[in-house]
Amino acid sequence: MDCLDEDPNPNPNHFVEKYIVDPPPMDFDELSNYLMLDEYDFSRDHQDSSSSQSVGSSSQNFAGGAGSGGSSGGAASRNNMQVRRNRLNKVEGGNHRVAFRTKSELEVMDDGFKWRKYGKKSVKNSPNPRNYYKCSNGGCNVKKRVERDRDDASYVITTYEGVHNHESPSVVYYNQMHADPNNIWTLRASSQSSASS
DNA sequence: CGGCTTTGACCTGCGC
DNA sequence: GCGCAGGTCAAAGCCG
Numbered sequence: 001m002d003c004l005d006e007d008p009n010p011n012p013n014h015f016v017e018k019y020i021v022d023p024p025p026m027d028f029d030e031l032s033n034y035l036m037l038d039e040y041d042f043s044r045d046h047q048d049s050s051s052s053q054s055v056g057s058s059s060q061n062f063a064g065g066a067g068s069g070g071s072s073g074g075a076a077s078r079n080n081m082q083v084r085r086n087r088l089n090k091v092e093g094g095n096h097r098v099a100f101r102t103k104s105e106l107e108v109m110d111d112g113f114k115w116r117k118y119g120k121k122s123v124k125n126s127p128n129p130r131n132y133y134k135c136s137n138g139g140c141n142v143k144k145r146v147e148r149d150r151d152d153a154s155y156v157i158t159t160y161e162g163v164h165n166h167e168s169p170s171v172v173y174y175n176q177m178h179a180d181p182n183n184i185w186t187l188r189a190s191s192q193s194s195a196s197s
Numbered sequence: 198c199g200g201c202t203t204t205g206a207c208c209t210g211c212g213c
Numbered sequence: 214g215c216g217c218a219g220g221t222c223a224a225a226g227c228c229g
Contacts, residue, residue, distance in 0.1 A: 116201065118202095118222075118223095119203095119220070119221060121220070124218060132221075136200085
């Protein structure tokens with residue numbers, strides 16, 4: 001149940017993979033700038049984005065996108081930001097939130113879990129719709145929002161809410177990678193090929 | 198046939 | 214109290 005309470009995405013290789021595939025190579029330290037772990041302060045989001053909308057695709061600006069793709073719209077967006085924060089605090093009770101921005105042509109990245117789309121919504125001040133997904137595993141209440149960065153559509157902003165109460169199928173792969181490092185690329189390649197379909 | 202996506206409607210919460 | 218915007222639901226359609 002709480003086997004995955006550190007991170008809803010126990011197989012970070014998939015994300016690293018995305019960074020390797022699309023953008024110029026970067027260190028993992030730099031990659032970590034894109035990770036917003038646990039209780040990300042959404043109030044900073046609106047401050048950042050409203051004061052520097054044109055920052056573009058910097059990692060700092062990622063915060064603006066992560067909180068809400070359409071967050072840079074001033075009073076209205078601040079309003080909604082507060083709404084979400086309140087609702088999250090009430091409903092989620094402080095569940096883990098993880099947001100990251102990835103440069104990818106694919107909106108839906110294969111993070112090893114199976115997601116079912118349950119909603120799509122156009123957001124204010126953003127030309128790109130936001131997609132809502134739930135973990136299709138029975139009993140797992142993790143949700144994920146996916147949207148394209150309003151400043152740079154080549155970036156995908158993914159926000160996870162909650163913690164999976166089950167293991168990802170990809171954990172098997174991950175374990176196998178450790179067990180047999182010689183096969184890591186083969187395994188990743190096969191995983192990626194199935195993900196990109 | 199089962200699972201997933203799509204899409205419109207509805208609900209909720211906040212600012213004015 | 215009203216309007217706005219985000220988030221969720223549920224029915225219908227599609228696909229493997």
